[in-house]
Amino acid sequence: MSRKPVPASARTAPDAALLAELRPGQSVELLKALHILTREGKLNQDSRRKLKQVYHLFQFMEPLLQTLSQDGHAPTLADHGAGKSYLGFILYDLYFKALGRGHIYGIEWRAELVEKSRQLAQELGFDRMSFLNLSVADSADAAELPERIDMVTALHACDTATDDAIAFGLQKRARAMVLVPCCQAEVAACLRQGKALQLARTPLAELWRHPLHTREMGSQITNVLRCLHLEASGYQVTVTELVGWEHSMKNELIIAQYTGQKKRSAQERLRAILQEFGLEQALGARFGLAPVGLQEPPPL
Structure with a gap:
C-alpha cells in the first residue's frame, strides 16, 4: 500500500513540541528569517540556547515596558551593539507590534548587519524599527535619535561598550537600563x-x-x-543571572530603574x-x- 506524499507545508510546519518552547504570539516566520529556526521549522541546540537567553531577558523587560507604556505613552528603546538584532526583532514581535506604538532603535557599527536588519524590518512590516550604523560611543549625539530614550539595552556589548551604553542612557535620561556585560x-x-x-x-x-x-x-x-x-x-540597581551558567559564562544581568x-x-x-x-x-x-x-x- 503506497503512502500519500506529505504536503510541503506540512513538512516545514513547526511541530507541537517546538511551538511549546515559543512565547505566545511569537512569529515562526521571524525566527526563520533570523535563522534561529531552520527552513524546516527546526530548532538546533545552539539556537535553542540563544532563544532561551532572549526569552529570559524579555521576562525581566516586559514589566518595565508595561510601565513605560502607561497612559498611552509611546516607549522608545535603544539596543546597543545590536549585531543581527535578535533582541530588537523579538521585542518588537512580542511587545511593540501588539502595542501599536513606540519605536526600537538598533545601534550597530558593522554596516552589513545594519543593512540586513533594515531589509528584514521592511520585509516583515516592522515599520517602527530603525537601524543606525554607529558605534555606541558616537550614538548619543546622532541626529537620527530622539532627545529622550526610555529604555537602553546592551546585550553582550564588549569591553567598554557597556560603559558607553550607560553614558548614553544618562545623557538620554533613560528611565530604565538592561545590561548584560561581555568581555x-x-x-x-x-x-x-x-x-x-x-x-x-x-x-x-x-x-x-x-x-x-x-x-x-x-x-x-x-x-x-x-x-x-x-x-x-x-537608579535602583538589581544584579542577577541572565540564564544558567551552562549556557553562557557572560551571564551577569544588570537592571537599573530610575x-x-x-x-x-x-x-x-x-x-x-x-x-x-x-x-x-x-x-x-x-x-x-x-x-x-x-x-x-x-x-x-
Whole structure:
C-alpha cells in the first residue's frame, strides 16, 4: 500500500513540541528569517540556547515596558551593539507590534548587519524599527535619535561598550537600563600595570597576582563600579543571572530603574574603590566623578 506524499507545508510546519518552547504570539516566520529556526521549522541546540537567553531577558523587560507604556505613552528603546538584532526583532514581535506604538532603535557599527536588519524590518512590516550604523560611543549625539530614550539595552556589548551604553542612557535620561556585560579588559590592564606596587602595599593584591585572577578580578571590579555609578546617578540597581551558567559564562544581568534618589554613599564607595585599586586617575571621569550637569528624567 503506497503512502500519500506529505504536503510541503506540512513538512516545514513547526511541530507541537517546538511551538511549546515559543512565547505566545511569537512569529515562526521571524525566527526563520533570523535563522534561529531552520527552513524546516527546526530548532538546533545552539539556537535553542540563544532563544532561551532572549526569552529570559524579555521576562525581566516586559514589566518595565508595561510601565513605560502607561497612559498611552509611546516607549522608545535603544539596543546597543545590536549585531543581527535578535533582541530588537523579538521585542518588537512580542511587545511593540501588539502595542501599536513606540519605536526600537538598533545601534550597530558593522554596516552589513545594519543593512540586513533594515531589509528584514521592511520585509516583515516592522515599520517602527530603525537601524543606525554607529558605534555606541558616537550614538548619543546622532541626529537620527530622539532627545529622550526610555529604555537602553546592551546585550553582550564588549569591553567598554557597556560603559558607553550607560553614558548614553544618562545623557538620554533613560528611565530604565538592561545590561548584560561581555568581555572586559580595561580595568584588568590597569591592575596589571600597578601589580608590583600593589603587591608591596597590600596583601589584597594577591587577589589579582595571577593572570587569570587579574582578568576575573578586573571583570568583577568593572561591574561593581558600573552598579555604584548607576546608584549614584539616581537608579535602583538589581544584579542577577541572565540564564544558567551552562549556557553562557557572560551571564551577569544588570537592571537599573530610575528613581531620582541619588545615593551619596554609592558615590563615596565608588571613589574609595577607585582609590584603593589605583584607578581613580584613569577611570574617575568614566564613572561619573567629573560633573556632568545632566537634566534628570522622571522616575518609573
